[in-house]
Amino acid sequence: MKKVLFLIVIILALASCQHNDICTENQPTTPKLVIKFYNYNNPNQLKPVEEFNAREVNSENYYYENNRNDTLIKIPLRTNHQSTVYEFIINKDSMDIQQSASIEFIYTPEEIYINRPCGFRAVFENFDVQVLDNNPDTWIKAIEIPHENTINDEESAHLYIYH
């Protein structure tokens, strides 16, 4: 009788400890937009952006706490809109050569179920880009969507910017 009660208690204990309610780091998440910067005059050559920062238009908050000097950046897109408009600034802390450009990312967000602890993530279909400035002096000279227009992961760049 005691052995059976013991077995029942063991099974019930298993039931309560078998919770795996943590969304682990290696699960796919909502991907960020990956942008690579190339030299406009030599399109095969990567060219870093200097003192780069980004913010959503009309937002006070910059995405990066510290400006970036890099050939590759990753920024988030709004999952509750069909587009996100960013202001991209280079040479941010150098007042006389600072330049800014507004760029709109257009897409169809779609939610995909991951698992119980993580829930749903978004991916972006029908991805398209528009540089909004009419200013001919804008630092963004050309853009290119190199692969298919779906943003699923952050494995490769979704957008090349030539400057």
Place this chain on the structure above:
Amino acid sequence: MMKKAHICIFIISLFLGSFFNGFGQVQSSPEIQIDSISYMERYGVRIGADLSKPIRTLLDKDYQGFEIKGDFRITNNLYPAVEIGYEDFDFDENNFDANSKGGYAKLGANYNVYSNWIGMQNEIYVGLRYGFATYSETLYNYTVYDKDHYFPPDYKEVNQKYNNLNAHWVEFQVGIKAEVLHNLYLSLHAQVKRIITSNEPKNFDILWIPGYNRNYADSPFGIGWGYSVSYMIPLLKKERVQKID
């Protein structure tokens, strides 16, 4: 089993012994010696209900459920058994809230492995069931999972319903049953089960199945328990003989 074998041998030898004695000792005066007793064991249909589910219904605002059950003794230790129930459960996960509700049935049998003292009808049993459920899930709301926090969390109220879900499983039970009053039984049992087939909602998950409970993503096994009361309607009696020391 040993005990049963002993009883059997005892009964046979008793019978044969008295037979041969009858031939060998015709003249001796019969001397009655009580070395065994017999008892009329009750066989019948036992009908009951799970107590844990209505209690949980009262205590847990996210849960409603009931289960009725029956078994029928066909041999000394074998009891074909059935359970039928309905459950409705709201669950809050980290990034979404959902519901699962529906009916289920379990068909199978229990086998008693406990040798009772004469006159008692308690059980320690192992049971096997085929279980199936037809149910629906509802996704109430979710927050899109995003490791980045530049934008505020994207919370969506959707109330998306996933109908016509079903699941089939095998279930192993182990439990104890005690006759607490004449023909009235209390029992406690634990369940370990494994899904055989199920259909999956599109772009969602099998999270919780009525009768099966939580479905674990990393394990094909489910777990449950029950605490029930049942009443036996005696239909026939069979004699059981046991020696006394």
